[in-house]
Amino acid sequence: MSQIRSIAPVSDADAARMVSDAALADLAEQITMTPAGPTTANRPPRVRRRRWWLAGIPAAAAASALIAAVVIAHTGGSAAPGGTGQLRHDAHALAFTRAGGYIDVIVRDPLADQASYNAEFKAHGLDITLSLVPVSPSLVGTVVAISTSGPDGDSITTITAKGRCWTGGGGSECPVGLKVPVGYRGQAALVFGRAARPGEQYESTTSASAPGEVMHGLNYVGKRVSTVRAMLSERHVTVPTYRYDGRVLTPGQVPGTWYVYDAIPWAPQQVLLFVGPTPSHAYGAGRPAPSPSHSPSG
């Protein structure tokens, strides 16, 4: 067995060094913000409690939804209406279809203004609001988040469409709408992805090589920064910011001889590159030692 032990690619101690306490704490916090699932016997009924769940989490099929959504920090979090500034008041920004005991809601016009959506929900007797945030191209029209409250809080589910977006790991089930029970009495706030304006930073994004994204089809992982910059230049894509070992670097701080590990869309025709001085991912430099809370006994 000792020989088997010696071929373990990663020890628990190695694993603890690869992630920060903050990332682990973040995951725990995200998880405990989701509904507890069907077994909630120990929880007091709190119908008025407002809670958020991420579209991808409760429904297995929708879980692919939010993709590698490395969501870029974006103060403001506009949820701004309209993709181009123009307001559209024509009907049918949303498509409502009665199916069995549910109303299916699909976003038909991702550039409509928020008031149009809300009016259409209201016309259908639903206390639901919809806002839009800028997302990378392959995620336009998909559900970014749902907040529900009230007695029927958890009864809204997502409608997924295969191939509508790409999840970075090969999956392609993406939420494109909501399934609302007829007679829904709760309140809900939906956040959908819309196209970004030129220069506008994405709030939700996916792999830069996903179909529909600017680096689709490029083989860039492990290539030198100078090589990838040349590839991007041909596609008129720029790199306003880089990440190295968790640190933000400007283009001038990144030598062309470094290597590219990963890329995510940043804004229209802009990507963020994860880079480092070694051909493959390295860790350790500048990284704090793992704290005891990583240890098995922690």
Next chain:
Amino acid sequence: MWWVSKGATLRYPQPGGPDERRHRFEQMYAANCGPILGYVLRRTENPDDAADVIAETFLTAWRRLEAVPAGDEARLWLYGVARRVLANYRRGERRRAVLADRLRAELAAGYRPAQCTGELAEFAAAFRSLAEADREVLALVGWEGLDRGQAAAVLGCSRNAVRIRLHRARRRLADARGRQQANPPGEPVSVTKGEPA
């Protein structure tokens, strides 16, 4: 920080005050996230998948917290869940959980598996040529350091079945090594399909 995982759109106030259930989950999580991280990273070469498997494993624990045993058995329970989630990933069922964003980003930057060289690399190749069931029982003992009773808890079988599976897996590993040594360098080791006991 650039990677606020939920960004402005998804980072909403955490509801509720002190919550016994959440507290119990957090204690269980703190005690086990290291071992689960290690377990998953030893079994997938893709850090993106690893982040999602870890997230899905603990999400399952959160949603089924009442089913999670107390104490050290929680770790074995979690290994079992992680094993099933990994199996789904191997079958191509991938889920990108947005709640794993930050973990995914850090693992993408920090994942660096140890590289074996020389004879150890050959041994590793022989190990990888085994069927998943054989690898898993060997790894639970060799990598996670479990005894047979603990491995049985993870695999959902009897201690005796683990004993038999270990015996067969070791034999098939030895066979794979034998074939390796018989084959000229560069020829692939044929895959041995193991049958669970």
